[in-house]
Amino acid sequence: EAGVAQSPRYKIIEKRQSVAFWCNPISGHATLYWYQQILGQGPKLLIQFQNNGVVDDSQLPKDRFSAERLKGVDSTLKIQPAKLEDSAVYLCASSDNRDPEAFFGQGTRLTVV
Amino acid sequence: AQSVTQPDIHITVSEGASLELRCNYSYGATPYLFWYVQSPGQGLQLLLKYFSGDTLVQGIKGFEAEFKRSQSSFNLRKPSVHWSDAAEYFCAVALSGGYNKLIFGAGTRLAVHP
Numbered sequence: 001e002a003g004v005a006q007s008p009r010y011k012i013i014e015k016r017q018s019v020a021f022w023c024n025p026i027s028g029h030a031t032l033y034w035y036q037q038i039l040g041q042g043p044k045l046l047i048q049f050q051n052n053g054v055v056d057d058s059q060l061p062k063d064r065f066s067a068e069r070l071k072g073v074d075s076t077l078k079i080q081p082a083k084l085e086d087s088a089v090y091l092c093a094s095s096d097n098r099d100p101e102a103f104f105g106q107g108t109r110l111t112v113v
Numbered sequence: 114a115q116s117v118t119q120p121d122i123h124i125t126v127s128e129g130a131s132l133e134l135r136c137n138y139s140y141g142a143t144p145y146l147f148w149y150v151q152s153p154g155q156g157l158q159l160l161l162k163y164f165s166g167d168t169l170v171q172g173i174k175g176f177e178a179e180f181k182r183s184q185s186s187f188n189l190r191k192p193s194v195h196w197s198d199a200a201e202y203f204c205a206v207a208l209s210g211g212y213n214k215l216i217f218g219a220g221t222r223l224a225v226h227p
Contacts, residue, residue, distance in 0.1 A: 004156075031213065033215065035217075041219055041220070042117075042119075042203055042217035042218050042219045042220045043157070043203070043217045044217075045214065045215065045216065048214060055214075056214055091156060091157070093157075093215075095213065095215075100145045100164075100207045100213035100215070101147070101159060101162055102215050103159075104149075104156040104157040104158075105156055106155065106156045107156050109154075
């Protein structure tokens with residue numbers, strides 16, 4: 001069974017630029033999560049999708065972050081414009097409706113300079 | 114508000130010694146409980162999980178955890194630590210029912226001395 005795929009693995013951008021991350025969840029998983037993990041901290045949930053609908057985005061900075069999950073499969077997370085404090089690892093995870101265990105991708109390490 | 118607390122930021126143990134990592138949660142009901150491990154530059158790997166039933170659960174790599182409802186705790190244990198166990202460990206909870214929002218603690222970094 002293929003795991004959660006994320007790309008790119010690393011990205012360096014200047015502040016005020018835009019960036020996008022891509023996630024392909026495990027086939028058949030209805031729930032998809034995006035987490036932000038700042039160095040030395042635990043993952044913070046940014047947004048949670050159930051199929052292609054958003055069920056929680058309470059901690060997503062909506063003035064600069066956006067996410068979509070078209071057709072209930074792949075998802076993209078965008079930051080526009082980026083700030084220095086957005087430097088972090090962005091983790092994507094997925095789970096199915098019968099089991100809340102979340103499977104994580106390798107993450108995308110973003111550095112904003 | 115729901116929260117997960119891992120009181121120990123860093124722990125150092127000698128190889129072969131026993132290990133216990135603490136986790137406490139604050140929820141209105143019994144949530145689903147998880148322990149994940151993260152090695153440098155890697156994603157999160159599930160060590161074990163508790164949904165219901167026997168409160169002592171076994172996981173991978175020789176880890177176990179015990180759910181104590183009266184203490185709202187889910188501590189992770191290993192009887193004999195190996196050098197390869199050095200990593201960051203995260204406790205997480207998901208509220209049972211609903212959309213299983215998964216919340217993480219701040220993590221405990223484990224160092225292992227030879």
